[in-house]
Each structure stands twice: as C-alpha cells, then as structure tokens.
Amino acid sequence: MSLPPEKASELKQLIHQQLSKMDVHGRIREILAETIREELAPDQQQLSTEDLIKALRRRGIIDDVMKELNFVTDSVDQELPSSPKQPVCFTDRHSTLLKKTNIDPTRRYLYLQVLGGKAFLEHLQEPEPLPGQVCSTFTLCLHFRNQRFRSKPVPCACEPDFHDGFLLEVHRESLGDGTRMADSTTMLSISDPVHMVLIKTDIFGETTLVASYFLEWRSVLGSENGMTSLTVELMGVGTESKVSVGILNIKLEMYPPLNQTLSQEVVNTQLALERQKTAEKERLFLVYAKQWWREYLQIRPSHNSRLVKIFAQDENGINRPVCSYIKPLRAGRLLDTPRQAARFVNVLGYERAPVIGGGGKQEQWCTLLAFLCRNKGDCEDHANLLCSLLLGYGLEAFVCVGTKAKGVPHAWVMTCGTDGTITFWESLTGHRYIHKPANPDESPVAEQPKPLYPYRTIGCVFNHQMFLGNCQPSDSVEICVFDLNDESKWKPMSEEAIKSVCAPGATTSLPPFPPLCASTIDASVTSNEIEMQLRLLVSEHRKDLGLTTVWEDQLSYLLSPALASYEFERTTSISAGNEEFQDAIRRAVPDGHTFKGFPIHFVYRNARRAFATCLRSPFCEEIICCRGDQVRLAVRVRVFTYPESACAVWIMFACKYRSVL
Secondary structure (H helix, E strand, O other): OOOOHHHHHHHHHHHHHHHHHOOHHHHHHHHHHHHHHHHOOOOOOOOOHHHHHHHHHHHHHHHHHHHHHEEEEOOOOOEEOOOOOOOOOOOOOOOOOOOEEEOOOOOOOEEEEEEEEOOOOOOOOOOOOOOOOOOEEEEEEEEEEEEEEEOOOEEEEOOOEEEEEEEEEEOOOOOOOOOOOOOOOHOOOOOOOOOEEEEOOOOOEEEEEEEEEEEOOEEEEEEOOEEEEEEEEEEOHHHOOOOOOEEEEEEEEEEOOOOOOOOHHHHHHHHHHHHHHHHHHHHHHHHHHHHHHHHHHOOHHHHHHHOOOOOOEEEOOOOOHHHOOOOOOOOOOOOOOHHHHHHHHHHOOOOOOOOOOHHHHHHOOHHHHHHHHEEEEEEEHHHHHHHHHHHHHOEEEEEEEOHHHHOEEEEEEEEEOOOEEEEEOOOOOOOOOEEEOOOOOOOOOOOOOOOOOOOOOEEEEEEOOOOOOOOEOOEEEEHHHOOOOOOOEEEOOHHHHHHHEEEEOOOOOOOOOOOOOOOOHHHHHHHHHHHHHHHHHHHHHHOOOOOOOOOHHEEEEOOHHHHHHHHHHHOOOOOHHHHHHHHHHHHHOOOEEEEOOOOEOOOOOOOOHHHHHHHOHHHHHHHHOOOEEEEEEEEEEEEEEEEHOOOOEEEEEEEEEEOOO
16 A cells, blocks of 8 residues: 655654664664674675675664554553544553554654652542552543543552553544644644543442543643643542642653644643633623523513523533533444433433532532543433433434422433424433323313323423523423423523534533443453352351252343343333243242242442342342242342443342242
8 A cells, every 4th residue: 555645754754753763873883884894704895785684683673673663552441432543542561461553653642641640638648558459549531532541540549650641643623634644733723622530439339530620732832842741730529629639740742743843922822812712702601691591580580490500510610501511422333222322321320419518409510521430420410411312313302400309400301303292311210201291271170191200390401502491381391382492482592602602612611522432341251240249148148047048050040031121121111021031930940839039220230239239128138038948049140231331230039949838
C-alpha cells in the first residue's frame, strides 16, 4: 500500500527524529570506523553494503531501533468504547502484561501522564496496606473526544501512587481533513477538555465519586519543547465542591513533537476569548430564562409551586440548563433495542446524593461520565441517560419533572408516538406505562381509566432541543393532555435560545458526552464464583442450625431456563419458556416429594450481601433452612452483563424433600 507524498514525508520526519533521539548516526559511524580497521584487508579498497549491514546487526543496532519504534499498551486497563476508535494506554516498558499497539504515525497525540498525587488529607491516617490485603482504592477515569481511559486502581493514601500514561488522539472530525496531522493552530481551536473523574472503591466494592475535573490541555501548545507539567487541585463534589480533596501531578506532551509552537500569549488570548464568549451566551440565556419565568407566573400565580426546572447543579456545584444534560446517544452494537436500553439504565444502581445533616434531599445532577464511572446515581441521572438513549433510537423522548406519591420530587421519561400515544418509562425499574388521560368534564358516575403509573404531578418536560412548562389548570398527571404543540397547555422556551447554550460546541463549558464502553465482566466466570460462594454460605448457615447439606447439581442446572426467562421478560415485557421449565421440574421431582423455589434479583455482585438480603425473606429462609426427609438443595446464579460493566444478577434457591404427614 503506497502512502501519499505528504504522509510519506511526515513518516520520514518521524523516523529521522527517532534516529536522532537514539544517536543512531553516531553509533553507525563508530561501528563503521571499527569495521574498516578490523576487517578491511590491505588489498581491498571498500566494504560492500551487505558487510556493513551484517556488522550493524551483529552489534544489535538494528534490533535496538526496531524495539524503540514499538509502542506498548496495557492489555488490562484499557476500556473498550462502542466506537471503532480504540484508546491507547502507555505503560512502563517492564510491565508484565503488555501488548503491541499500532499507532498511526501520521496522527497527532497528546501523551498525558499522571505522576502521583498528594495532600489527600482524608486518608492521612490510613495505614500502609499489607501485601494481599484488600483495601480501598482510587481509580482515575478519563474522557477526551470520544476516547475513554481508566487507570490501574491504587490504594487510597495521603499520597496515592498514580503512575499511568494515556495516549489521547487529537483529531479534527468536522473539517473533512481527518487524514491530516493536526497542527498547532488546528489544535488550538479544539476546545474539548480532558474530563477526569476520580472514583473511590471501598473493600465491599461500593463506589464513591470523589472529584470531577475538566483539564484544559492546550497550555502545552505554548510550551517551548511541546511538554509541560501541571499541578491539578481536585475539588470535592456536591456540598463539598469548594473543598480541596487532593492534588495530582500531571505531565503533558505532544507526540510527535510540534514543528512550530505557539506563543503562550496566543494560547492565553484564545482561551480568554472562549471564556468571554461562553459567559456572554450564558448571561443572555439567563436573562431570557428570567423573562420566560415571569411570563409563566403571569398565566397563573399557582405556577410558582410547580416543579419547573430550568437549571440544575452538577457534581461541581455549577448551574447548567437542564437541556444540556441530554444529547442523542447511540450505543453502537452494545444495546439493540430501546427496551434493552431501558433495562441497562435500570440495572445501574440508584443512590440519592449524600446529605450532611438533615434538611431534605440534596440536589445533584451528575455529568454522564461521572454517572457511568460510579455506576450509580439519582433518578434524574437515570432519566437523563435513558432519554438520551431513546433519542438515539430515533424516538421523540422527553424527561418529565414532577412528583410521586406524598409529593416526593421525581424525574421519569416520556415518549410521544406518531399516532399520539404517550408512554411513560420509569428509568429506575424499566417499567413502561401507557398514559390515557381522564376527562375532568365527564360525569363523576362515568368510569375513568385508573392509572397504573406512580406519578402524581408534572411541572415541565424537556430534551436537548425543547423545554416546555405545564400551564394547564391542573398539574395532575392523570388529567394532563400531552399535546406539546398546544401553547395554551404547554408554554415553550425558544428553541434558538436553548440551542445557543446547549447545542454541541455552543459553549466551552458544556461537558462532552462520552461513548458507552463494553462490559469487562465475564458472565460465566462471575456466575460460577457467586454460586460457589452462596453454596458455602448456605452450608455454613445450615451447619450452625445443626443441619446437613446435600446439593443436587442436576436440579441446580434445571433452574437456568427460569432465570433466563425472568431476564428476558424484564427486557421485553414478554414471558417465554415457562412451560418447559415447569415440565422439567415435574420430571425431576419424584412422586411424594415437594419442590420449592425462590428467585430474587440484584444489581450488585456481592454474594454475602445478597445472601443476607435473601435470609430476610421468610420464603427464602424456609428453603435454605429446610428440614425433612431426603432434603436436596439447589442454587443457580445467572449474571447478565450490560455496558459499563453493569449487570443484572438473578439467583434462585430451591429445595425438594419427601413430604411426611
């Protein structure tokens, strides 16, 4: 395959730079002089090219050059996004798990190294972990222009031992010149930051969001040698967003080195202009939003008590327009259907933002990367992700903000069909509800459709392009009419105003949306591990009660179809395969014997925690503590994996025993 002339010249330049760096020319001259002295006979006038190449090969020069031209990547810690572009993670050359990676020498890369941390004062008293001891860990997650990376976990300490390097490709997608190497001027116009999220994982596998930071990397474009070192202070999240949690030492380097660097003054001027432009757009939107709100209140004074959410605070305590939390998101080949997407969002953990002291709910809407890396979030995070995925599937989807029973604030998703069908999607459970509005003008005697959904009131709906406030006389969901084009029922915001601050690239303060990553969990291995742990826990529990335990492997295997059927039903709302399961169980249980089974579902993989939960159910405890004649126990675990290493864990305990009257 031939290269275009400009690529060939760039490749030659790269090779020349590498040879100069290794001083190959000097070493060749030394070997040439030595070879002439030793091997050139007095009657010979010159050495052939073959003789020189043999001499270079014999002294290992050629092998050294080839080794230096190989790049390495850690085969464990690299995340796999759904896009075809694979991230590259540089690691120590002496690492045990290395594999060669093809790097395009005609592209420009930013090599970001994290060289340790300090002043993580919360872990000042933490003792040094002993070898093999399970301890809490820090993991750093990065996202840059559709590429995602994850560092190796390091023990939590006052000075955590981060030593990772990440190779970030800097490419220009929108100008049609993606095949050309980006120069300094082109890169200066790329305003995407490197989003860094620090996650803490405790000894039980529970994750906590420690910090979320947007790194402005373009300062490296103004450094003389294309290399710069930074000290990054990480601030806390939520109520602690003004408190420092620690410092990271970061080194940035452009690869290949820049032919022409920019002056620091040019870089600073560009960044200042971007900040000024963003601030002006945000100011104008705030002025418009205030005017819209005044008009909304003038329709009806009672609107003041409705949940009309125009802005929401992210994990860093920054107010953003709610429309900026939504963007059509395509899952590639990781999720096939909208209902499967709803199931994926449902198995991500639910956790309300932590509150110090009382005073009700602390509001915190997370950026998508922080939500995905933590693998759990509040109802708003789930609703925003589900809405983005449904928009990616081409549906007309909106996030609804309102209340559930007892006036508890809540967010859910709504889709509008082309035939006018309104469907509610509960992002925390995956359930879907068809909305049929009751007619408030009908006679009280007339039978009205009874709603199955848990929602009581609705204040507003929004997506990435639209924001509409509910201005109907009543905000009750039951009688609400979702004709969003009727401005007497729904007051819209200007789509142009929303686009000015929420469209991709509109402002530099918008966090870019990361791609979803494939699961790194091996479903079969994890299922076996949890099953073995549960068998041990059941045997120990029965031993404490003075009971023996006999497992029946065949009965355990027969439970598999039921677990698969349960997950299929959760994903598709269609029940299938139950007849075969019941027939197999009837054949496996002899006459005069009784069979009992108890299925249960979790979204975590901690066997001990799951077992403790199971024992709280009287039905499950009855099976685990079963007494009788010829008691045989069975347990089956089936782990279903989803993107972002989320998983649905189905467990079924069963027993059969001889009935004695």
